[in-house]
Amino acid sequence: MTTIKMKPVDAVVVGSGVVGSIMSMELANAGLQVLCLERGRMLDQQTDFAKPFVYDELKFDRHSDVFQNLSRETVTVRNNVSQTALPLRELGSFKPGEAVGGAALHWGGNARRFLPHDFELYSRTVEHYGKSFIPKDMTIQDWGVTWDEIEPYYDQFEQIYGVGGKAGNIQGQIMPGGNPYEGPRSREYPNPPTRATPQGETFARAARELGYSPFQGPTANQTQDYINLYKVQMLQCQSGGFCSSHVCAQGAKANGVSAIFPALLKRENFELRPRSNVIRVNTDSTGKQATGVTYMDARGRQVEQPASIVVLASYCFNNTRLLLLSGIGTPYDPVTGRGVVGRNYSYQAGGRVHVFFDDREFNPFIGGGQVNTSIDELNGDLIDRANLGFVGGFYVDTPSAGALPIKSKSVPHGTPRWGAQWKKAVAHNYRRSLGMHLHGSCMSYRQHFLDLDPTYKDAHGLPLLRMTFDWNENERRMLKWGYEKGIEIAKAMKPSSYDTRAIPVKYSVVPYQSTHNIGGAVMGADPSTSVVNRYLQSWDVPNLFVVGGSAFPQNPAQGPTATIGMLACWAADGIKETYLKKPGSMM
Amino acid sequence: MSKSAMLDRYWFLTAPEVRFLEAAAERLIPTDEHGPGGRDAGVAVYIDRQLASIWGVHGRNYRSGPWPEGTPEQGFQSPLVPQEIYRIGIGEINDYCVRTYDRPFDQLAADRQDEVLTALEKGKIDLPSLSAKLFFDLLLRNTDEGYFADPIYGGNRDKVGWKLLxxxxxxxxxxxxxxxxxxxxxxxxxxxxxxxxxxxxxxxxxxxxxxxxxxxxxx
Structure with a gap:
């Protein structure tokens, strides 16, 4: 195949999602000639997702073309190494994105920070409970960065995404109304918090009775018209629902398309090239220096793009797969436990308590992504885990995300799946129920990893990524405890009934759970257990940066996006302040 | 509601298939004091339009073999696409009904239809070409969508699903x-x-x- 060779650029950024858009902006601000390659299409929120036709659950929640098109590329999945992995043939458990803006086009807007504890999870666990507390197969580790170092970059992310919320801890001072257990913040959120809905109030009253400190969870759906750090205006959320899985016509939901590209595309030193699917990072003869990337363009041509700096800024799966396809770093071997690329893949554990009322009626269709009332006591350092016997925790919330008629019809346990009784239960409960969600952490394990599939190929004939993952005893114990706590809160709401989901024995790709896949190219202080150093710089190829959810060594409870954005700000700053002055390994 | 869905021009389904789907949708979501059921909601029209779309051939799904059955946790692994699942499934279920009860599904009494649907749901009927449960789960999912999706897709006529909620x-x-x-x-x-x-x-x-x-x- 002939290869077209393009003019060199200073930096090529692979992917235009949360990481790609921020890093492109920051590197362009530093004066670099930046090219951002995106496998998906360009879009225009206001014309492609115009009101009122954007309010279409079937088209967008079920069949959206901003989700990854699996006909061209998917992942294969299995629960353990004794099984044969089979391709994820239709979307279910998670929904990676494929368009300019990435998966954040259709995210719900959950903009929580992790806790200080999360970045030093291994050390703190050993310090409190001893090494033997950590199960033998659990491979959790510290991130190589600490709260005080990265806090300013959370702040920067919040100023870009217009996060609305109420601070609970400003520079050590506990603030009423916020989450008192959050890490110290340098300042208040840029936008005010959401208002509590009647469902949220119901949860808050019950939680307060039990001694919890409820607060309105932070959201990247604008709580007022907002002009961000890059001078881009986003409009206030109208509480119409249709957020998660949907693209916001209002432009109220922050992502690359609404918050960054309007400013970035005006830069002369920036180019966005959609429909460019990167298949390889190229290195020189030493293998120690990246020379650029190769991608397939829309016409199916192979194109070589030389660059001085390569940033892999795509989804957890693709960052890992590109390293494997490019032969960069040592692939992880679950038998020996050696190697790093593909190591520490993890996901998000979770549960739901459904609460039903005969005497109360809500307006479940009013709300939006991350209009929620939350508690954080079941997370972080507050829990004494000595007798509980698990690592990790939850935040718990009652969301008013806008209940849509196909996917959001809760009925009490024991209701048949169809027929007259089902219909009656659906009619009775749609407006008379609320959900309490347990958002749980998920640790990393020796036997859970990503590698290349030996059988199945993508549309270009390249091996698919293979995922080996299952639920473990640690997470099941955590869920059991979480449900006990959740049921206490549910009972305090004085409902007519409540029920919980079963604790899953095996991980299934069928029901949607979350698009919170992480790991595979983790960051850390030790090259034998991490792919990138604390600056998200490849240990093996110093002019290659691998940034995103792929860098998480394990998955805390809060949802990954704010931390992914924070890491993009942090990595960009490292390149600007340190790398550019003295290219080479920063460690 | 009035107008029988049979008067519509169908894009993919045949007349016997429409009769099957109208009858099945009416059992899955029956007409009662809460409003019209799956038949009058136009579920069959909805399914027809979906089958004629790229979803009907799983246009955005991964479609390369090999095709081992896999575990339930590995999700959909059938080499059949929805057009085939409906065409083959309805044909084979009607064959079963004729063999067992002397008439196709849509001509059975409601109780009998419920029995057949329950047996399909539980995988108790052995269809020659596909899993009965696979067929049932798809039918139930599409019936639900047809009753609650925007009426622009052919179902949820007069917004009956939304009025119900x-x-x-x-x-x-x-x-x-x-x-x-x-x-x-x-x-x-x-x-x-x-x-x-x-x-x-x-x-x-x-x-x-x-x-x-x-x-x-x-x-």
Whole structure:
């Protein structure tokens, strides 16, 4: 195949999602000639997702073309190494994105920070409970960065995404109304918090009775018209629902398309090239220096793009797969436990308590992504885990995300799946129920990893990524405890009934759970257990940066996006302040 | 509601398939005091239009072999696409009904239809070419979509699914002010089909204007 060779650029950024858009902006601000390659299409929120036709659950929640098109590329999945992995043939458990803006086009807007504890999870666990507390197969580790170092970059992310919320801890001072257990913040959120809905109030009253400190969870759906750090205006959320899985016509939901590209595309030193699917990072003869990337363009041509700096800024799966396809770093071997690329893949554990009322009626269709009332006591350092016997925790919330008629019809346990009784239960409960969600952490394990599939190929004939993952005893114990706590809160709401989901024995790709896949190219202080150093710089190829959810060594409870954005700000700053002055390994 | 769905021109389904789907949808979501069932909601038309779309051939799904059956946790692994699942499945279920009860599914009594559906759901009927449970789960999912998706897709006629729930359809600009209010927001539902037919009012921003339902009663 002939290869077209393009003019060199200073930096090529692979992917235009949360990481790609921020890093492109920051590197362009530093004066670099930046090219951002995106496998998906360009879009225009206001014309492609115009009101009122954007309010279409079937088209967008079920069949959206901003989700990854699996006909061209998917992942294969299995629960353990004794099984044969089979391709994820239709979307279910998670929904990676494929368009300019990435998966954040259709995210719900959950903009929580992790806790200080999360970045030093291994050390703190050993310090409190001893090494033997950590199960033998659990491979959790510290991130190589600490709260005080990265806090300013959370702040920067919040100023870009217009996060609305109420601070609970400003520079050590506990603030009423916020989450008192959050890490110290340098300042208040840029936008005010959401208002509590009647469902949220119901949860808050019950939680307060039990001694919890409820607060309105932070959201990247604008709580007022907002002009961000890059001078881009986003409009206030109208509480119409249709957020998660949907693209916001209002432009109220922050992502690359609404918050960054309007400013970035005006830069002369920036180019966005959609429909460019990167298949390889190229290195020189030493293998120690990246020379650029190769991608397939829309016409199916192979194109070589030389660059001085390569940033892999795509989804957890693709960052890992590109390293494997490019032969960069040592692939992880679950038998020996050696190697790093593909190591520490993890996901998000979770549960739901459904609460039903005969005497109360809500307006479940009013709300939006991350209009929620939350508690954080079941997370972080507050829990004494000595007798509980698990690592990790939850935040718990009652969301008013806008209940849509196909996917959001809760009925009490024991209701048949169809027929007259089902219909009656659906009619009775749609407006008379609320959900309490347990958002749980998920640790990393020796036997859970990503590698290349030996059988199945993508549309270009390249091996698919293979995922080996299952639920473990640690997470099941955590869920059991979480449900006990959740049921206490549910009972305090004085409902007519409540029920919980079963604790899953095996991980299934069928029901949607979350698009919170992480790991595979983790960051850390030790090259034998991490792919990138604390600056998200490849240990093996110093002019290659691998940034995103792929860098998480394990998955805390809060949802990954704010931390992914924070890491993009942090990595960009490292390149600007340190790398550019003295290219080479920063460690 | 009136007009039988049989009068519509179908894009993919044959007449016996439509009869099967109307009968099955009516058992899955029966007509009762809460409103019309799956038949009058137009579920068969909805399924027909979906089968004629790229979803009907799993156009965005991964479609390369090999095709081992896999575990339930590995999800959909059938080499058949929805067009084939419906065509083959309905044919084989009707064969089963004729063999067992002397008539096709749509001509059985309601109780008998429920028995057949339950047996399919539990995988108790052995169909020659596909899993009965696979067929049933797809039928149930599509019936649910057909009853609750926007009427622009052929089902949810007269917005019966949304009226059943008290879901107002397309959101209005009034939601923001109502977010933290506890009084029930009751509006006549508005669909994309209404907008297309100029039967709904839009404000300058493109939100629909809801007509509120006055009565405090309801379902």
């Amino acid at each position: 008290g879901f107002p359809g397309l959101p209005s600009a009034a939601y923001r002010g109502h977010l933290d209010k506890s009084e029930p927001y009751r509006a006549e539902p508005v669909s994309m089909l209404d907008v297309q037919r100029n039967e709904a009012q839009l404000d300058a921003e493109g939100f629909v204007k809801h007509v509120m339902i006055k009565t405090s009663g309801g379902k």
